[in-house]
Amino acid sequence: MEDRSTEFVQRYQKLENLKAAGIEPYPNDFKPSHTSGEIISNYGETAKEELEEKKISVTVAGRIMAIRDFGKASFIHIQDRAGKIQAYIKKDILGEEGYKLFKLCDIGDIVGIEGILFRTRTNELTIEALKLRLLAKGLHPLPEKWHGLTDVEARYRQRYLDIMVNPEVRDVFLKRTQIIRHIREFLGERDFIEVETPMLQPIPGGAAAKPFKTYHNALGMELYMRIAPELYLKRLVVGGLERVFEINRNFRNEGISTMHNPEFTMLEFYQAYATFEDLMDLTEEMISGLVEKIHGSKKIEYQGKEIDFTAPWQRITVKDAILKFSNPGEEIFTDKDKALQFSKELGLKIPEGLSHGKIITEIFEAVAEHRFIQPTFVTHYPLDVSPLSRKNAQDPNLVDRFELLVNGKEIANAFSELNDPVDQKERFENQLKEKAAGDAEAHEMDEDYVRALEHGMPPTAGEGIGIDRLVMFLTNSPSIRDVILFPQLKKE
Numbered sequence: 001m002e003d004r005s006t007e008f009v010q011r012y013q014k015l016e017n018l019k020a021a022g023i024e025p026y027p028n029d030f031k032p033s034h035t036s037g038e039i040i041s042n043y044g045e046t047a048k049e050e051l052e053e054k055k056i057s058v059t060v061a062g063r064i065m066a067i068r069d070f071g072k073a074s075f076i077h078i079q080d081r082a083g084k085i086q087a088y089i090k091k092d093i094l095g096e097e098g099y100k101l102f103k104l105c106d107i108g109d110i111v112g113i114e115g116i117l118f119r120t121r122t123n124e125l126t127i128e129a130l131k132l133r134l135l136a137k138g139l140h141p142l143p144e145k146w147h148g149l150t151d152v153e154a155r156y157r158q159r160y161l162d163i164m165v166n167p168e169v170r171d172v173f174l175k176r177t178q179i180i181r182h183i184r185e186f187l188g189e190r191d192f193i194e195v196e197t198p199m200l201q202p203i204p205g206g207a208a209a210k211p212f213k214t215y216h217n218a219l220g221m222e223l224y225m226r227i228a229p230e231l232y233l234k235r236l237v238v239g240g241l242e243r244v245f246e247i248n249r250n251f252r253n254e255g256i257s258t259m260h261n262p263e264f265t266m267l268e269f270y271q272a273y274a275t276f277e278d279l280m281d282l283t284e285e286m287i288s289g290l291v292e293k294i295h296g297s298k299k300i301e302y303q304g305k306e307i308d309f310t311a312p313w314q315r316i317t318v319k320d321a322i323l324k325f326s327n328p329g330e331e332i333f334t335d336k337d338k339a340l341q342f343s344k345e346l347g348l349k350i351p352e353g354l355s356h357g358k359i360i361t362e363i364f365e366a367v368a369e370h371r372f373i374q375p376t377f378v379t380h381y382p383l384d385v386s387p388l389s390r391k392n393a394q395d396p397n398l399v400d401r402f403e404l405l406v407n408g409k410e411i412a413n414a415f416s417e418l419n420d421p422v423d424q425k426e427r428f429e430n431q432l433k434e435k436a437a438g439d440a441e442a443h444e445m446d447e448d449y450v451r452a453l454e455h456g457m458p459p460t461a462g463e464g465i466g467i468d469r470l471v472m473f474l475t476n477s478p479s480i481r482d483v484i485l486f487p488q489l490k491k492e
Contacts, residue, residue: 011139014104018137023101025137030112033059037082039117040125048119058127060085061112061135063164064105065142074102075126078111079164087113087127088120098132108138156487172475172483175294179471180247182293183267186286192243192269197232199225199249205449206230206388208441209252212262225251230388230462231449233270234417238457245269247467258479259409261487265467274461276400276416280377283404283412283463284311287375287470294474302407302473305373313375315402318360321368321378333360353437357382357397370408377402387427387443389415404465406473414463421453 004012018025034042039058043051062080072091077084091099105111112135115127142165155162155169163170184194202221204211206228216223229246236244247267254260271278291309292298298310316324319333326346332339336356343350343359346366350359360382372378379402380392389399401415418424428445435442471483481487 007141008139011106011137011141014106015137015139018101018104018134023134025134027133027135030061030133030135031059032061032080032112033057035082036060036062036078036080036085039085039127040083043117044125046117046125048123051117051119056117057114058117059112059114060087060127061110063110063138064107065165067107072099078113085127086120086124087115087129088118089129089132094129094132098129101134102132105132105134106138106141108140108142109134110136110138153489156481156489157492159485169482172471172477173485175475176467176471176483178294179290179474180467182290183247183286183467186289187243187245187269190243190282192245192271193241195233195236195241195244195246196248197226197229197236197246199251201226201232203444203446205444205446207250207252208385208387208443210254210440212251212253227252228266228464229268230464231446233268234457234460234462235449235452237270237272237460238452238455242272242458243270256488258481259469261468261480261484263488264480264484267465267467268462270417270460270462272458272460275459276379276402276414276461279414279461279463280315280402283414283465284313291474300474300476302476303478305407307374307406307473309375313377313404314372315377315379317380318364318378318382319380321372322360322364324368325371326363326367328363332363339363351438354439355384355434357384361385369405372405373407376405378405386415387431388418388424390418391423409469410466411469411473412463412465414461417457417460417462419453419457419459421450424453425450 015025039060043056060078060080062078064076065079065084066077068075074089076087076089078087089099089102094102112133113127113129114131115129118126118128120126143161163173188194200214200216200223202223204224204227206226207230209227211224211227214223214225215221228250229248233244233246245267247265249263250266251263253262256262288298288309288311291300299306299308301307322328323330328342329338332342336359339356339359340350343363346363348362348366350362354362369378380395380398381389381401381403383389383391383397383399386399386401389401392398392400399415401413403410404412418427428443428450431443432445468480468483471477472480475483477483
């Protein structure tokens with residue numbers, strides 16, 4: 001144990017002493033009667049005299065987070081899933097053997113305490129320990145300085161410590177659970193059913209992204225971690241499940257940043273006999289209601305900016321957004337060469353052979369996207385960047401699609417679905433040409449999906465919402481890694 005710290009060696013010796021004394025340091029038969037939160041909720045307002053009269057007995061279990069030792073008596077704080085509570089450990093109450101056991105305990109150990117509630121001189125609700133059991137000996141000390149930027153990577157790697165010692169981190173993940181629960185309830189109340197679709201797919205479809213590739217030995221075939229569940233969910237709509245949703249992981253073999261993690265959580269939902277405009281209304285209702293439920297207000301602060309989720313939200317087309325924040329001349333929307341020229345004036349590096357619609361999208365992202373701080377639906381994207389979307393009836397070069405932007409970042413992407421199998425096959429074929437021309441993210445051909453459409457899919461609208469990004473905004477977290485329990489990191 002030469003490479004271990006002095007404190008680890010000392011704690012390990014205590015572990016050996018416990019075993020030598022016949023004490024099991026990791027028992028599994030202790031049952032708490034209350035959490036700390038239940039005790040505070042039930043008895044937090046009970047007067048000192050009433051506690052003395054009733055002699056209320058409680059049994060709790062948790063991790064020792066602090067010890068104040070006064071020789072023959074000590075105060076400790078123990079933490080469980082519901083919070084913290086103080087316990088009073090006194091030698092002549094606990095007994096000789098019980099106090100010896102306590103002296104072998106350290107901050108970070110998990111203990112069980114049975115005792116009577118009382119109030120201290122400072123009126124703090126406290127458990128007077130009658131019995132104490134060690135439930136798990138901790139061999140490492142708790143970190144003293146776990147906050148601050150210098151410890152960020154260590155916090156992500158050892159998330160268990162992060163949650164243990166930083167209450168605000170625990171609160172982020174409790175809010176994440178609340179957010180997902182609210183979304184499930186919201187959709188369930190509107191007759192959506194929750195389903196699960198394959199994570200391993202023979203064709204990575206439903207989005208423009210680089211997939212992770214793997215190999216299935218028994219089937220003798222390459223498979224891909226899914227980049228989106230979209231094409232499988234729409235197969236279910238074809239089958240008659242007219243309102244479906246899934247909350248689950250997607251995987252994209254791309255860069256890592258404050259807004260991107262290669263493994264992330266998406267909500268995707270599809271509604272038959274609806275349009276992208278219907279989904280704008282639904283999204284406003286769902287997210288504004290969610291914000292109010294979590295924060296008690298439809299206004300939140302995110303990284304020093306006030307964001308107001310009160311409906312209705314701004315709606316603007318890609319074209320109008322570009323014209324609002326730059327002065328390119330309207331001809332860029334009909335003349336590819338003019339669009340390419342303007343992109344060069346902006347300093348954009350456009351790959352050889354990029355389509356007109358993709359150039360327009362690059363221009364939009366450069367001049368306008370980051371400007372939308374308040375919730376904004378940006379609509380009518382070019383057909384070239386939307387191979388699964390329904391064409392706009394007035395302009396077939398555009399599609400009936402929106403992205404929801406908040407603080408200049410995409411939160412949701414939705415469109416009226418393309419349900420014409422002939423049109424869909426042609427678009428897949430065009431995507432194959434894009435891939436041959438060097439676009440690594442172009443969509444693959446999916447013959448089975450086309451066959452499903454040939455059986456008839458009702459007019460449908462679908463949407464994907466990034467759960468991690470939504471949680472970032474609702475917990476004021478600057479990085480996506482702050483809202484993912486175990487984000488991807490380089491090896492230590």
